[in-house]
Amino acid sequence: MFCYSHKIRVRYGETDKMGVVYHGAYPLYYEEARTEMLRSVGLSYAKLERRGIMMPVREMHISYSAPAYYDDLLTVRVEVRQMPGARIVFHHLIYNQDEKLINEAELTLVFVDTATGRPCRVPQDFAEFLKPYFH
Amino acid sequence: MFCYSHKIRVRYGETDKMGVVYHGAYPLYYEEARTEMLRSVGLSYAKLERRGIMMPVREMHISYSAPAYYDDLLTVRVEVRQMPGARIVFHHLIYNQDEKLINEAELTLVFVDTATGRPCRVPQDFAEFLKPYFH
């Protein structure tokens, strides 16, 4: 399993009139954490796109446990629990500054060749990087 | 089963650099459709909140089938397939103007008493309205 953690501060505009983070704001947090995870391993999603590979989201499942509030400093955990092939599954867990679990999510993304619009395999360099974590 | 359909036009700001609606924008569409569904049956989520009942989202599962584009006129279907108790499950299906399925979602919301912060039962008037659909 490969793990990575990234901190995000809640913005005012991400809250709603319930006084908590809007349930629809979390996908942005997961996305930011995945981007930083890729950067941490020497990859960059921006560069992947320039190389002709996109990673659209095919499935997203979120279980909300507790609310997050404005100015909370959240820890967004990214886990890759299985070696990716044509798709990659990310598990996310968000904790607040008191280590309380806010929510858990599972997102499935596919690798797509931008030129053809068709699915493709995980890029070689990303696969090489991940391999040692799955033995 | 109770069904309702609502039309939403995609905004420019809801797209991303892939040229399609951002995967994280759909919760806003589901939310708008649920609000209009409640209004269509003589209820109003705004009024429910003033009566002291909130409906936070506990779980959200989205399966993305096809992209939606700027200016698409989407039909967001809302289905209540089971009589709600302390929680209510909404199924959403989004179709574009060519009747192509864009995505499907299942959201579980709970009824919460704002004063106590504790779960409560579906409001009586909403339950009365729904009953005939489940016989």
Added chain:
Amino acid sequence: MFCYSHKIRVRYGETDKMGVVYHGAYPLYYEEARTEMLRSVGLSYAKLERRGIMMPVREMHISYSAPAYYDDLLTVRVEVRQMPGARIVFHHLIYNQDEKLINEAELTLVFVDTATGRPCRVPQDFAEFLKPYFH
């Protein structure tokens, strides 16, 4: 002067913890109203883009007068007060269902040739449509 009015219902996710529409959510409302204004005159911003013309925003000035709330049915007024050339100025006024002024905005957009990335003139058909309003 050319005027157009469009109605928008406030979404829950567009409010913030102050209980009102987030000040940064209004640009989406202005944008939706401009899109509908163009449609009303037989144009379509989506088609303009396919014809190779973009209209990026160069300047935006908003004066906030009163808050808007969840579920408010806002009227977004679009005014074109001067014949456009290489740029077009939109005045927006937002009123709630009680005809209270919520805010006023002035946005300057430029016409850009997507192929060259350079400014261009207002498209001929749009200019033809607007001319009668400025005599």
Added chain:
Amino acid sequence: MFCYSHKIRVRYGETDKMGVVYHGAYPLYYEEARTEMLRSVGLSYAKLERRGIMMPVREMHISYSAPAYYDDLLTVRVEVRQMPGARIVFHHLIYNQDEKLINEAELTLVFVDTATGRPCRVPQDFAEFLKPYFH
């Protein structure tokens, strides 16, 4: 004059189909930078609200110079050029990683007593902190 700089990484969901940051996404960046500026001087907007003071935005003026892109690392500058009274004016300048100016903004916020809903003076501790910068 009091100055502060804060770095923000552009999220994918903040771009639009033009391939650049949506013009309506910048208010969130200014807001985040103001929050961090207040924290840097030992204040906290979250705490100000708990003390019964809100700071709604009354006016916002943005001049867009150049586009920002996904994954850009932006520097958001916050300047307070005048001693605040019942209102405070923030000047923001956003630069990208190549020190190119992306846009400039001027926002006027008012201090409001949450209990009465009426304007009030800048909080004493904030005023004390700022004074030395205006002599």
